[in-house]
Amino acid sequence: QVQxxxxxxxxVQPGGSLRLSCAAxxxxxxxxxxxWFRQAPGKEREFVGRISWSGLSTTYTDSVKGRFTISRDNxxxxxxxxxxxxxxxDTAVYYCAAKTSVTGLYDAWGQGxxxxxxx
Numbered sequence: 609q610v611q612x613x614x615x616x617x618x619x620v621q622p623g624g625s626l627r628l629s630c631a632a633x634x635x636x637x638x639x640x641x642x643x644w645f646r647q648a649p650g651k652e653r654e655f656v657g658r659i660s661w662s663g664l665s666t667t668y669t670d671s672v673k674g675r676f677t678i679s680r681d682n683x684x685x686x687x688x689x690x691x692x693x694x695x696x697x698d699t700a701v702y703y704c705a706a707k708t709s710v711t712g713l714y715d716a717w718g719q720g721x722x723x724x725x726x727x
Contacts, residue, residue: 609716610635612704617721620694624725628689630704630718638682641707643714644689646700646723656702659687672698694725 616628630642643658657668659678666678677690687704702723705714 612718614718614721630687648700
């Protein structure tokens with residue numbers, strides 16, 4: 609499978625912004641649907657959003673719609689999550705993932721990066 613590494617997390621105040629990166633290696637992600645997920649302490653992993661292989665189609669969970677934007681640069685083998693108007697409830701470990709096979713499952717995952725939104 610492709611290897612994925614998230615970066616860009618950190619501490620930010622409510623209303624602030626962060627941009628997360630998901631750098632891929634081992635294989636090209638240019639044909640893969642890519643997704644972002646997050647997991648808060650004591651909570652189940654939650655779908656955040658996804659982007660099609662072409663970058664032309666994106667989908668977001670309602671709680672982040674209008675605030676978060678997923679993009680990708682296939683030439684750089686990287687996907688991004690731009691997070692604006694951050695809220696404390698956005699605090700979580702954020703993971704990127706890829707659908708690399710015909711199963712349609714997210715079968716490649718990064719290690720996660722911590723995002724903490726606090727005043």
